[in-house]
Amino acid sequence: MNKQLKNNIRELFNKVQFTKTCHKSMEKKLKGYYEQSNLDDFAEEFISCLMLPLAIAEKHPHVENTLIFAANFAVGFHSFSNEESSEQMNPFLVKLFDFLMRSHNAVDQGVRFRVCYFLNMVLTAMGDTAYIDDVLCDKITNNMMDRLLDKSPKVRAQAILALQRLQDPSDDDCPVIKLFLFHLCKDPSSEVRRTILSCMARTQRTLLVALRRTRDVNELVRKAAYLFISKVSVRSLSIKQREELLNDGLRDRNDVVKNCVKKELIYSWLRNYNGDFIALLRALDPGMNIKGMETAVLTLKSLLETSDVKVLIDQLPLDVQTRLIPIDKISSENILFWRCLAEHLKRECLIEELEDIIPELSQFCQYIRELLATISSKQLETWERTMNQFMLCQLFEMVKLYDLADECGRENLRSIMLDTLMHELCSDKIVQCIVEYFDEVIPDVDRRLSDLAEVISELRKPSKQTQSQAIPQLTEEEANQKKMLKARLKVKLLEMKEEQYNCIRAKEYLKAEELNVEITKLSKEIEDIEEELTIPMATDDVAEEKEKNDSQTMTVCLEIMCTMMQSPSIMTLVPTLRSLLDHMVLDSLEHPDINIHELALKAVAICCQLDGELAKKYFTMFFLQFSIYPEEPKLWITALKSIFDLLLRFGLEFFDIAQTEEEGAAHDRSRRNKTVRLYTDNEECSAVTSDQFDVEEGGDKFIKVLTSLLDNESQELRVIATEGLTKLLFCRRISSARLLSRLIILWHNPVSEGDTYLSQCLCSFFNSFAVCVPDSQVMLEEAFLPTLKTLANAPDRSPLQGIDPLRISEIILNLTKPGIHKDSSLNVHNDLVFSILAEALNPNSEIEPEVLIKSLKNLDVRLEIETLKENLKEALNNALEKVTEFDKRLVKYIEQFKAKLDAGEPKEMQEDDAISVTSEANSEAMSEAVSDVASEVASDLEK
Incomplete structure (x- = not known):
């Protein structure tokens, strides 16, 4: 090769890396060198110079400038705008593509990344109307498909960008689009999914997949999905899809996504309707359902703020x-x-x-x-x-x-x-x-209730038409006259039928037809008289008027009652409400319309909230709904909500639930009124006794009814049962380590993975419970080993096999760390460490020793009594001997714990080993969820 040519090309590549302003002049120079030299020599040196920036994976302006120059020069020899052009591709460009196809699977990850990156640059530089040879297209597609299987997500993302110009939206079987859709749904990398949404063609098929990505776990992918959809006409979406997009986007917990919907998607749709707000609302059809109305209001609020x-x-x-x-x-x-x-x-x-x-x-x-x-x-x-x-x-x-x-x-x-x-x-x-x-x-309670009760009375009053039908129409004398007339007409009818029969026999058909018309009229007269005779005869007693109870009327009446009783100004069951309860609500419990039955059940529950004696009287009625109406989940839901509301309002003791034990079983009532620590002045109240109900000590039958609903096939029932039980625990209405254990398992059960609300509810509960409830640390301590045993004894095909017991151990231990609870002096880890070591030394233990030993790293033991320290060290030595026999890998965990016990836990170990329970969820979502639970519980207690 000409040494001068080599030096010239290298010098030129050196200059173009510093600035883009000289690229045009350098391209002309390089083109001159190309025309004066041999193709092979030029291509070899050009590729040699190109290999240096291709080997640098880090983003740098000098690398970017060099690659842009090389891409623009490579495509500058040929026009790609004519599909039918018979002109073959420039041989230099062919050699460049061959080099890239040979290098795409290089060992170095950075090289693979840059090759895909540069290939995308070349294809982009060809212009918007470019065409390339089918063979080359297939070759690039096949090679980039291999890169889509690369272990590096960054390489996969660049391969997608390289393929973006090879997709064909008009072809239903386009292999590139098929690959995009597959990776958009299945690729574990959020960067890859986001890249696909940024460059994928917009078709009806790709739109449906993009709609699902608006619920992606990664907020940047969700944002990319909304940007993808914002470039699609709003008319391409159904009304339901429009509602769901806006509802999910405007309620998204991440501000990046929310702002994208507000600034991009909504304004894009508004432009589709030429800025007409009412036309945009018409596209959402807000009047047909509640969700549509709420979505439309959210959308309008967003637009009004910036208009x-x-x-x-x-x-x-x-x-x-x-x-x-x-x-x-x-x-x-x-x-x-x-x-x-x-x-x-x-x-x-x-x-x-x-x-x-x-x-x-x-x-x-x-x-x-x-x-x-x-x-x-x-x-x-x-x-x-x-x-x-x-x-x-x-x-x-x-x-x-x-x-x-x-x-x-x-x-x-x-x-x-x-x-x-x-x-x-x-x-x-x-x-x-x-x-x-x-x-x-109407601020005055008595006047307000009187007005509304009068409305209910007017609604149920029989209509005038109904009353007129109840008035007798015939006297006894009139009825006798009608009967005599009916008898005469029947005789005449028989005579006419006989005459008609004779005419037919004499073949006088015209006369027979005339007689037939007369017979029909006579029969109709007789029928009318019979109808009149069915009306009751007049008497001196006026028929009793019956109030209306049709579904439409009762729906409005019961809704009025339920709504007016929930007013904060109504504190007791006043006579007006009690009268409505006795004369309307209780009768409606037997209504054939299940919706009326549900509203009546709700009204009874609200009345029970206002009157404790009434609550005692009707409490069991709510439980009967589960057995009497097994096929009506709506009634179950209303009954279950009512049960939990009453228990939160009055407590379990109020309903004598403790007496539901098996007959003859002795029950020590004094245990339920056990003494507790006095509250300090900065706590909510001071007391010497606790009125919480210990589930382990009694009332198991009652709790079984409620806890069985945690496994119900209805998602809504499961959520309500979970919310209710957690509120009872949080408000100290019940005390149950077993229930805590079950809730922890439910939280991490793979079956519940898709139920985001249930997971957030449980996550919020445990974080609040561990901090606020006085007995929470002891209950969590008691739930530790039973929870691990439940997981260890789970059948092979049980979904509980998918739960990591070590993760459960870490969560419980982190919830019970010293300093988590308000009472800083409480440390249940001092007791737990002995329980864990005793279980680990037990040869018949159901729990894997590995789980128990590894749990030691999450313990924060602070023993002040020397005797206990010695006992603990002895237990650790015994555990060390046992572990050495069957698994030496666990020795380090015991050694680390011993060192921490002797010298105090180093700061580095605290940072490395402490696993926050809230790390599983977004911290912002978690704080909002905790706030929601606390406010909801406070609201329930106020009611």
Whole structure:
């Protein structure tokens, strides 16, 4: 090779690495060298210079500049814009591709990465309209497919980028897209999944897979999925898909994902509708279900925060004079937009703008009345009825924006609220909206309850049509006259039939046909008289009127009662409520409609919350729902919630549950009232006795009923049972190491992996329980060995075999570390260490010795009594002798524990060995979940 050429090419490569500004001139120079030299010599030296930046995996501007220059030079010889061009690819470019195909499987990971990276650069530099030879395309595809199996996720990600220009969206069997879809679903690397979403073609098939990635465990993958979907027309998605995307995205715990949905996805969809907010709402169809409405409200709130107020007001189809949407232009979309905009203006304290879009309260009440009248005048289809109910609900939500200081307006509001409750269009959501706000409209409890009770009475009053049918129509004399007339007509009928028979025999068919018409009329007269005679005769006694109990009426009545009883101002079961309970609710428990039965059960439960004696009377009724209605999970759910609410409110002792032991079994009641440590001044209260109920000491039958639901096939029942039992433990209503053990196993059971809410609930509970509950450390200590034994005894095919017992041990020990609980002086590890060593030395132990010995590293033992220290050292020496016999690998764990015991645990070991229970979940999600549980428990206790 010409030495001068070699030096020139090397000098040129040296210059281009520093800046891109000289690339054009250097390309011309290099092209001149190419034309003056032999192809093989030039290609050899060019590739030789290229190998240096290809061998550097780290990102560096000099490497980037060199590779960009090489890629642009390589594709500069040929035009790739003509598909039918017969011109063959430049031989230099062919040699370059051959070199890359030979080097893609290099031993060095960095080289493999750079080869894929440079190949993508070359293909990208070819331009948007490029075409390449089929053979070369297949060769690149096959080689990059091999790199998709690379052990390095970074190499796999670069291979995907290299393949992005070889995918064919029009081909349903495109191998590249098939590979992308496979790795998008199966690849363990989030970087690979994210890269695929950034470069995959958008088709109906790829869109469906991208939709599933919006629930990926990695937040950056979720963000990439939303970015992928934001570039797809909103019309390509179904209404259900749009709702789920916005609902999941706007509620995502990660701000990166949430902001992506707000700034990219929503505004992309808004652009599809030319900035028309109401058209975007129409695409979400908010009026058809609650979830759709909630999603639409979330979306609007996000848009309103970043939009100009004047633009928003201009989009409202309001009448300038009345400041109302004309009745003939009203729709579920524009009324929801009106409500959300009004709430936004009030939230931002833009009072003048708010007054410009809503009228005075009395005028607004008249508007609702006119809408009700318009709706009542029409014959509605089912979907129209649903939409009108939605619009009414939004209008009553807007009522909450008004100041109720206007006495006249407040009285008008009271009137329209009561009239709406009695309207046939009233739904359960409208009832809840009105009755909840009725507290503000009528602060006086007695008057409020009287008004609502009167509404219920009016709703159940028999209609006029029903009453008129109950009034007797015939006197005795009239009935006798009718009977005589009926007898005469029957005789005449027989005569006419006989005459018709004779005409047929004489073949006088026309006359027979005329007689047939007369016979038909006569038969009809006789039937009418018989119907009149079936009406009861008049008597002096008026028929007793029966109240209405159809499903629609009872749904509204029971919803009114349930909602009004949940008002914070109602503390006891007043006579009005007790009367409704006796004369309406209890009768509804036998209603054939299961939904009415469920509402009645809920109403009884709320009444029981207000009256302890009533709770005692009906407590067992809630348990009967499980046996009487085995095929009705809705009733089970309501009954189970009611049971837990009553137990949290009154405690187990209140219902004498301790007496449910087997007959003849002795029960030491004094054990349940065992003494406990006095509280300090900074704790919630001081006491010398504990009213918590020890499950191990009694009431096992009762607990078995509830704990059996932890294994129920219904996910909702499992979650409710778990929440209820954890609340009972947290509030110290029950005490059970066995139950704790079961909950720990449920938390880590592979069967529960897909139930995110259940996992968060248990994770939040154990972190709060270990910190706040006084007896938590002792109960966790007692649950330690039984939990490990349960896992050790699990059958071979049991899903419990998938639980790592060492992980369970680490969790319990970290929950019981000194300093976790408020009582800093408590250290159950001092006792646990002896229990663990005793179990490890037990030749008949069911637990693997390896699990027990390795658990020592998570113990924080602080013995102050020398005798106990000596006993512990002796136990450790015995364990050391035993371990040496069957597994010398475990010796180091005992030695480390002994060293820690002698000298105190080094700081490094604390950092290395301590495993936080909360490390399994996102720390932000965990803190929110703990807060949710604490607030929910506090709310339950207040009720």
